Each structure stands twice: as structure tokens, then as C-alpha cells.
Amino acid sequence: MDFRNFPAGNSPIEETHAVVIGGSIAGLLAGRILTDYFDKITIIERDLLPQEPQHRLGVPQSYHVHSLLTRGHRILEQLFPGLTVSLMEQGALEIDWIADLAWLMSVSDRWTPRFHSGITTCLCSRNLLEFTIRRHLTKFNQVDFLETASVTELLINSNQAAIAGVKVKIANQAPIELAAQLVVDASGRNSFAPKWLAALGYEMPCETRIHSFLGYASRLYQRSEQEAPDWQLLYVMPSPPNNPRGGMIFPVESDRWILTLAGMGKDYPPTEETGFLEFARSLRSEVVYQTITKAKPLSSIYGYRNTENRLRHYEKLKRMPENFLIFGDAVCSLTPIYGQGMTVAALNALTLDNCLKQQQQNMGKVNMRGLSRRFQKQIAQVNKTPWLVSTSYDLRWKTTIGGQPNTITQLIQKYLDQVMKTAVENNTVHKTLIEVMTMLKPPMALFAPSILLKVGQYQLQSLVGRKTTDDNLIHHIPPMGST
Ligand SMILES: Cc1cc2nc3c(=O)[nH]c(=O)nc-3n(C[C@H](O)[C@H](O)[C@H](O)COP(=O)(O)OP(=O)(O)OC[C@H]3O[C@@H](n4cnc5c(N)ncnc54)[C@H](O)[C@@H]3O)c2cc1C
Incomplete structure (x- = not known):
């Protein structure tokens, strides 16, 4: 892409252009919606995007179990018809959430019965999912990816009321400015949007934070062929108030399992071999330990602790610049163990679609006035239920900070x-x-x-x-x- 083709700053441009900050799941989904409304979309990503399903620095969570909830799966398939087939051709598995899940609930010492429910999803590694969505998005000619590029500032128009583009630092180059009629921040839980707004003289959003101090440790295994169980995925839930430890074995492509051990309230699972296995052995049920000791480890053990529920209340800002939206984890990031994040991003995408449709009907193609405020108010509603689910479960632990269950x-x-x-x-x-x-x-x-x-x-x-x-x-x- 030749950036010199973009007019600088806030000058009017004929071709409509939208910029998305962050090329992870939320950024890709936002990008897909924008293809229906903009002539050109640039997705700016700090990382070099891998040519095959691989880990990258900006998505450290990719080493851990990623369950795609059925609602999220259906929205992804709606936005990218054929996505499920592509995933399955690369080894993803279609599973039934009741027939295939061996589940030991927090309140019971018995496994849930299994039967065919028709409530299905597609499971694979987080890397394969993101890679395949990206590949489907590149089929849209108007989408460009700008890699190894970090957005460092928002550009504002002359009357200080509307975002006109972004300043970007590309590896080993002088910073450039990209003009756009719409900028979407999908840069994840560490988003700089509050600071960028403050730098432009806007208020920072207030935040609600509830932290259960969940920690993960995960490792990939080759499934054991001799001992193939009749379940596809297994989940031993932590059991509040006394047993903070849980474990999940999920299938991923190439006949592998990913084991994620979870500890609430700072009972973090170790990332060295002996401690990791001891933690697995200490779960309420021996099944995780027995299964995994018969399988062949394929990777190192990776830990993760940045799991706080964090809600940024952009919908409450008294002043918000036009042409700027905040999306996905950048607004609402949740304790990962409930598996909601990618589905929330998918729901945010549908909200963006509705808002843009309404905008186009009322204001015509290029006029984005009022969109920012309307979008942030609507996703605040959408985020309410997942937030409630995540935080009310986390508040069962006495060690959780940031709130009290009433x-x-x-x-x-x-x-x-x-x-x-x-x-x-x-x-x-x-x-x-x-x-x-x-x-x-x-x-x-x-x-x-x-x-x-x-x-x-x-x-x-x-x-x-x-x-x-x-x-x-x-x-x-x-x-x-x-x-
Ligand atoms: C340990 C863990 C396990 C999880 N498990 C699940 C699960 O089971 N199911 C589920 O649905 N969800 C899960 N999630 C949540 C899920 O990963 C996120 O909700 C999902 O990735 C959407 O996040 P996002 O795209 O908003 O942000 P992220 O995935 O964090 O991506 C942000 C992107 O923005 C880029 N970026 C950041 N700043 C800039 C900048 N200034 N300029 C350019 N690029 C930038 C980053 O490099 C990155 O690519 C889990 C999360 C964690 C942490």
C-alpha cells in the first residue's frame, strides 16, 4: 500500500476510508463489517502477521484454551460464509456441547450426563481461528493490512470535534499520518484510547474493574490414540468457596489437546514441569492427570495472569469526538475462564453493522455524525450480560477485589x-x-x-x-x- 496516496490530516477525501487499530479477532470482525460501508479499510497491526497459524507477540493468550461459544460461532459463519468448512479442512473439530463435553460442575461430584443436543461449535487453536478469519477477510479487495505498525496518536480535525485519522509508527520508518472518516480501536485490553482522548483534551472514561486473580498455565499434547476417550473436551470447574483449581482439555487441530490449568485467587498453576503436573493431580477429579500423563507433551508450559474484568464506560462520556469507536476487549475485557471474549467481539460487530446501517439510512454514505455516541451506548447494553455473568461468578471468591455480591x-x-x-x-x-x-x-x-x-x-x-x-x-x- 502506498501511504502517500492518502491525503494528510483532515482534508476531505472522495474515497471513503476506515482505519481499524489492531488485527486480532475484534479488529478482523470490525474490518469485515466495514467492508459493507467503506471503499477502503486499513487494519493496522503492531505485529508481523504470520503466513500460517502461529503465535505472535500481540496475542499472548493464544497459548491457552479458546472456546468459541455457539453464538459466536454462528455469527462468524454469518459474516464469513464457509469459515467452518475452512476450519474443519484444517483439522478443527465440530463438537456438541453436551454429547462431547465431560463436565464436572462446581457444585457436583458427578459428571453431567451426555446426550446429543444439537448445540454445536467448532474448536481449534486460537492461532488457526484468527489465521482463517484473516484469510477470509483478505478476499475483500478493499481491505489492506498494515503490519509492524503501531498507532501512536489520534488526529483530530480543525474544530477539535472529530477524529480525522491516526498517526502510525511503522518499524524502522518515520511516523506517517493516515486520514480516515472512521477510526475503530480494537487494540485489546491494554488499549491506549483513554490516553489518546486525554491528549486531545477529552475526558478519560471511568472504569469498573473486578479481579478474581485467575491464573492459567497451558501445554499442548499429542492425543493418545490407544486411550481415545469417548469425550472430546473435558472441564473440571473450580468449586467456590474452597477449591480454586480447575482444568480443561480441549481438542485442537492435528490430533492435539491443549491442557489449561486454572487457579482462582492467586492460586496460580506453576509453569515448571513438576509443579504443573502436581497441580493437575491436585484437581477434584483425577481424570485430567490420568489423561494427560498418557499423552505426549508437545510444547513448553505457558502461564498467563492478566485476567481482570475491566469495563471502560465510554458510553458515559459527556463529550466524545465524532468518527471514533472503541470495540471488543478495548471496551470490555472479561475473565477468560467463561470463554465469552470472542463472542462478545462478534456481538459488537453486529452492533456496528446495525449502527452503520442506521447511519447510512439517516445521514448518507459519508456522514458519521452521532455514530460514536450511539455505538458506545449500544455496545454498553450488549456487554452488560457477559459482564454480569463473568463478574457475578468471580464474586463467589472471597479473594476477588473490586466489588461485593449484594x-x-x-x-x-x-x-x-x-x-x-x-x-x-x-x-x-x-x-x-x-x-x-x-x-x-x-x-x-x-x-x-x-x-x-x-x-x-x-x-x-x-x-x-x-x-x-x-x-x-x-x-x-x-x-x-x-x-
Ligand atoms: C488467557 C485468555 C484466554 C481466553 N480464552 C477465551 C476463550 O476461551 N473464548 C473466548 O471467546 N475468548 C477468550 N479470551 C478472550 C479473547 O482472546 C479476546 O476477547 C479476543 O481476542 C478479542 O480481543 P481483541 O481483538 O479485542 O483484542 P486482542 O486479542 O488483545 O488483540 C489486540 C490486537 O491489537 C494489536 N495492537 C495493540 N495496540 C496496538 C496499536 N497501538 N497499534 C496497532 N496494533 C495494536 C495487538 O497486537 C493485537 O493484535 C481469552 C483471553 C485470554 C487472555
């Missing part, structure tokens, strides 16, 4: 514990719970009369007297259909 939250937590217990016994409740967790249904679905009734019945049965549980059940995943 009486209503505590009552909801108690009810949700009962829902989970009932789900182990009742397929309808189990299916609804999975629909909520994969973001197909809102959490209110768990308060529908039919679910309330089943949860009530379960509680009554528990009071009357329940069958004695076998301590050994926790260490053995029953074959599918056996419960």
Missing part, C-alpha cells in the same frame, strides 16, 4: 447452584444451562417457569432423601448415554 446477587448465585445440581439429573435443565452458557439464550431463560419447577422438584427430592453418592464417581467419566 443480597440479590447472593440469592441468584444460590439459585444457580441449584440449577447446576438439577442439570446433572435433568436433561431439559442441562440443555437450557448450556444454551445460556453458549450465549444462545439470555440468563433469564434459567428463570422460566418450567425450569423453576424442575429445580423446585429436585430440591424437594433432595429433602426427602437422595441416593447415596459413590465417592469414586468423581474419578470416572461415565460413557455417553449411561446415566
Whole structure:
């Protein structure tokens, strides 16, 4: 791309141009939506983008389990028809969230029963997912990637009311200025947008931060062919308030597993061999340890601790420059263990689409007036539920800082514990719970009369007297259909 073709600063340009800061999942999805509205889109990425699925510096989370929730998967397929086939051709697996998931819930010592639910998604490494989305996006002629380039400043127009472009530092070159009618910040949880706004005389957004001090440690394994289990993915949840340790084994392409060990409240899993395996052995169930010690390790062990819930309230700013949007983790980053981040980015993309559609109908092609404020207000609504899910679960831990569960939250937590217990016994409740967790249904679905009734019945049965549980059940995943 020849940058000299771009007029400098805030001069009017005929060809409509949008800039996206950050070429990770949120940036790629924003870029895809913009192809329907702009003649040219430049995605500016600090890293050199790999030519195959590979880790890169800007996405340190790629070493860890990345579950794509069903809602997110469906939106991705809608935005990039054929994406699932491309992923599967490269070894991704289609899984059913009930039939294929061996799940030990926080409140139970028994694994959830497995049956075909039709609630599916596609699982692979985070690298393969991002790489494949990027490849699909490059099919749009109007999209250009500017790599090894960092945005360092926002450029503002002469009346200080609208963003007119960005200043970019490209490796080993003098900084350049790119003019654009719209700038979207998708630079992730460490976004500089608050500082950039402050530098232009705007207020910084206030932030809500809730930190459960979750830490991850992850490693890749070759799946053991002799010991192939009948589940595809396995999840031992931490169990508040006393057991902060959990573990996940997820399938990724090339017949590999990724094991992510998780510890809440600073009970961080070690990243050296012996400590890592001891941590796996110390989980509530032996299954993770037994499975993994039969598989061949393929990688080093990688840790990650930057997991705070962080919400930046751009929607509350009294003044916001026009032509500037903030998107994805840059607005709302969540504790990763609930697997919501990429789906939230996908929902943000749909919101961007709606806002731009409305903008075009009301104001014509180039006029972006009012878009920034409308978009930030709408995604604040979209982000509300995932934020609530993530933070209310994190607040079950006494070690979490940044908030306290109020009486209503505590009552909801108690009810949700009962829902989970009932789900182990009742397929309808189990299916609804999975629909909520994969973001197909809102959490209110768990308060529908039919679910309330089943949860009530379960509680009554528990009071009357329940069958004695076998301590050994926790260490053995029953074959599918056996419960
Ligand atoms: C450990 C971990 C596990 C996770 N697991 C899951 C999961 O299971 N499921 C799920 O849905 N989500 C998960 N997430 C969240 C998910 O990774 C993010 O929500 C998702 O990547 C969207 O983030 P993003 O694109 O907004 O930001 P990021 O992925 O952080 O990307 C930001 C990009 O911007 C670039 N950048 C930054 N600053 C600049 C600049 N100034 N100029 C140019 N480029 C810049 C960076 O290099 C990077 O490429 C997890 C996150 C973590 C940390």
C-alpha cells in the first residue's frame, strides 16, 4: 500500500476510508463489517502477521484454551460464509456441547450426563481461528493490512470535534499520518484510547474493574490414540468457596489437546514441569492427570495472569469526538475462564453493522455524525450480560477485589447452584444451562417457569432423601448415554 496516496490530516477525501487499530479477532470482525460501508479499510497491526497459524507477540493468550461459544460461532459463519468448512479442512473439530463435553460442575461430584443436543461449535487453536478469519477477510479487495505498525496518536480535525485519522509508527520508518472518516480501536485490553482522548483534551472514561486473580498455565499434547476417550473436551470447574483449581482439555487441530490449568485467587498453576503436573493431580477429579500423563507433551508450559474484568464506560462520556469507536476487549475485557471474549467481539460487530446501517439510512454514505455516541451506548447494553455473568461468578471468591455480591446477587448465585445440581439429573435443565452458557439464550431463560419447577422438584427430592453418592464417581467419566 502506498501511504502517500492518502491525503494528510483532515482534508476531505472522495474515497471513503476506515482505519481499524489492531488485527486480532475484534479488529478482523470490525474490518469485515466495514467492508459493507467503506471503499477502503486499513487494519493496522503492531505485529508481523504470520503466513500460517502461529503465535505472535500481540496475542499472548493464544497459548491457552479458546472456546468459541455457539453464538459466536454462528455469527462468524454469518459474516464469513464457509469459515467452518475452512476450519474443519484444517483439522478443527465440530463438537456438541453436551454429547462431547465431560463436565464436572462446581457444585457436583458427578459428571453431567451426555446426550446429543444439537448445540454445536467448532474448536481449534486460537492461532488457526484468527489465521482463517484473516484469510477470509483478505478476499475483500478493499481491505489492506498494515503490519509492524503501531498507532501512536489520534488526529483530530480543525474544530477539535472529530477524529480525522491516526498517526502510525511503522518499524524502522518515520511516523506517517493516515486520514480516515472512521477510526475503530480494537487494540485489546491494554488499549491506549483513554490516553489518546486525554491528549486531545477529552475526558478519560471511568472504569469498573473486578479481579478474581485467575491464573492459567497451558501445554499442548499429542492425543493418545490407544486411550481415545469417548469425550472430546473435558472441564473440571473450580468449586467456590474452597477449591480454586480447575482444568480443561480441549481438542485442537492435528490430533492435539491443549491442557489449561486454572487457579482462582492467586492460586496460580506453576509453569515448571513438576509443579504443573502436581497441580493437575491436585484437581477434584483425577481424570485430567490420568489423561494427560498418557499423552505426549508437545510444547513448553505457558502461564498467563492478566485476567481482570475491566469495563471502560465510554458510553458515559459527556463529550466524545465524532468518527471514533472503541470495540471488543478495548471496551470490555472479561475473565477468560467463561470463554465469552470472542463472542462478545462478534456481538459488537453486529452492533456496528446495525449502527452503520442506521447511519447510512439517516445521514448518507459519508456522514458519521452521532455514530460514536450511539455505538458506545449500544455496545454498553450488549456487554452488560457477559459482564454480569463473568463478574457475578468471580464474586463467589472471597479473594476477588473490586466489588461485593449484594443480597440479590447472593440469592441468584444460590439459585444457580441449584440449577447446576438439577442439570446433572435433568436433561431439559442441562440443555437450557448450556444454551445460556453458549450465549444462545439470555440468563433469564434459567428463570422460566418450567425450569423453576424442575429445580423446585429436585430440591424437594433432595429433602426427602437422595441416593447415596459413590465417592469414586468423581474419578470416572461415565460413557455417553449411561446415566
Ligand atoms: C488467557 C485468555 C484466554 C481466553 N480464552 C477465551 C476463550 O476461551 N473464548 C473466548 O471467546 N475468548 C477468550 N479470551 C478472550 C479473547 O482472546 C479476546 O476477547 C479476543 O481476542 C478479542 O480481543 P481483541 O481483538 O479485542 O483484542 P486482542 O486479542 O488483545 O488483540 C489486540 C490486537 O491489537 C494489536 N495492537 C495493540 N495496540 C496496538 C496499536 N497501538 N497499534 C496497532 N496494533 C495494536 C495487538 O497486537 C493485537 O493484535 C481469552 C483471553 C485470554 C487472555
